[in-house]
Amino acid sequence: MAERVGIEVSLAVAEAAMMANTDVVAAYPITPQTHIVEHLAELVADGALDAAYIPVESEHSAMSACLGASAAGARTFTATAGQGLELMHEVLYVASNMQLPVVMAVANRALSSPLSVWGDHSDVMSVRDTGWIQIFVENGQESLDNVLCAFRIAEDPRVLLPIMVHLDGFYLSHVIEPIVYPEQSEVDKFIPPFKYALRLDTDNPVSMGTFAPPVVYSETKKAQELHLRSTKEVILECWREFGKQFGRNYCPVESYHAEDASILMLTMGSFSETAMTAVDKLRGEGMDVGLVRLRLWRPFPFEELREAVKNADVLIVLDRAISYGGPGGPVCSEIRSALYNEVKKPKVVGFVGGLGGRDITVAGFEDIIKKGLDISQNGSEEEFEIYGVRE
């Protein structure tokens, strides 16, 4: 029987990697992700998980070691956050183009400077274009479930791509929540053993990570781009199978009272649950408002997003990162561009907020929705507003 336990989300993420029978963990501790890899180190040291734990000297080395392990055919897991993700940066592109199915939990954290260990999405947005599949989760249960799904998706022979599971630093990583633990036998059924056909093997040598002159580089990039897009179907299939087996369902774009609402709020990550409460309150007051949450960040779910917002008049997007000197929030910018050529589309209003661990409360979301509606009707001098800043 599946068991419901009260546990810190970081520990549940580590135990999900254990349930998935990870072969190799190469990681470097960094707040707010440390508890994940610390717990994995414990599980390996205690013999609960039969895996190689490689303590490395930096995140650059962590990701490099993960590439080697994955290329050798090992099921590979790591976790990082903020500056750690930045230090991995150049290696992330190598993992995706070499199609090495590493699974990584990212406890999202703001980037320096000024130094902040607290959460926002500036680390995610800096790795947006690295070619990884990227999934956002909203609570502890979703974290555990999607780490399990990540292994199955990443290692699917139709995919073979690395995956980041984004969970908000502190808001999720350090919170103790009731989480349903699936039976090990059920997890074993859900995640088949990893059989990478083209692994490093001295009996069948291949060249990996080769050089591409200008005459073939563009061909490799088109192949990579179309391949990442094509994986959406497999991701949807995995979530459907997960739903059938475990009874919890996931979609690339989730909606909450959004079907016929004329005003929509759009969020990503753990803030979505607070926004839901705000939506409930405003609906209670008679406002025709709903919530759309983006779960699948890459490959971007264009069709699902357009479908989810097509009947709305106003779409208010909250970003937890800034594209400095650019269009404002990166998510809002992508939503605008996804809708630009649609005949019928909502007016899009952008807010940036929740930076570096700044809370947005239920009242805050109510305020954002009301302000957004006002801007949609009366306009604004600013391209976007940074919410909650003292003037």
Place this chain on the structure above:
Amino acid sequence: MTKRENEITWKDVGVGGIVEEAGNASQYESGTWRSQRPTYDFSRCIKCGLCQLFCPEGCIEQNAEGYFEANMYYCKGCGICARECWTKVITMVEEEE
């Protein structure tokens, strides 16, 4: 051998760009780098083979008459053969000429 590099389409790029066959670096057409090419006056050639020894690309071979000549698929046009040739067989000329 698989296709030449300029015939590879995006559909030919396998999983992770992994190269399964050995020796395909020989398909790399380094001759496209060339801005000058060697020309020969074989009447002066004593077939000593010094040009072949000095060629950094290893692309000089003996032709049917036994004269040493660069394979233009690989020749980068560096001109080392022309400089080293004792009997001044080789003259480098601009590619566009």
